[in-house]
Amino acid sequence: MYEYRRTKTTVSLLNYHFVFCPRYRRKIFLKSELEQRFKELVHELCAELKIEIVAIECNKDHTHMILNALPTLSPADIMAKIKGVTSKKLREEFPHLLHLPSLWTRSYFVSTAGHVSSETIQRYVEQQKTRG
Incomplete structure (x- = not known):
C-alpha cells in the first residue's frame, strides 16, 4: 500500500494528512457533482506534481487528504497549488461559488503520518462520510 519513493539521490516516505475548509465554513460539498x-482536479494536479493520493474524502464543509509526496515539495507548496488550482477552476465551473471573496480559508491542518499511523488516519478519512 505505501511505497517508498525513490529518486536518484533519496529514498523517502512522506505521508501528509491535510484538512482544510471553504471560506466561512460553507457547506459546498453538499452537491455531489462539485x-x-x-x-x-486534485487527482489531475497530483499526477502532474508526482504526488500519490493515498486517500481523499470530503465532508459537507471540509476535506481530508492523505498524500505521499517527494521531499522536493513542502506541505505549504502542496496546499498552495491544490487550493489555488481548485479555487480558480471550481469558481469558473460553479457560478454559485463566485459570491465568496475566495473559496478556501488561508489556514489548513497538516500532520505527517508514518507507515503505521497512516492506516489509522486513512480509516478515519474514509469514515468521514458515515459520520454525522
Whole structure:
C-alpha cells in the first residue's frame, strides 16, 4: 500500500494528512457533482506534481487528504497549488461559488503520518462520510 519513493539521490516516505475548509465554513460539498469535480482536479494536479493520493474524502464543509509526496515539495507548496488550482477552476465551473471573496480559508491542518499511523488516519478519512 505505501511505497517508498525513490529518486536518484533519496529514498523517502512522506505521508501528509491535510484538512482544510471553504471560506466561512460553507457547506459546498453538499452537491455531489462539485465534490466529484474537486476530486478530479486534485487527482489531475497530483499526477502532474508526482504526488500519490493515498486517500481523499470530503465532508459537507471540509476535506481530508492523505498524500505521499517527494521531499522536493513542502506541505505549504502542496496546499498552495491544490487550493489555488481548485479555487480558480471550481469558481469558473460553479457560478454559485463566485459570491465568496475566495473559496478556501488561508489556514489548513497538516500532520505527517508514518507507515503505521497512516492506516489509522486513512480509516478515519474514509469514515468521514458515515459520520454525522
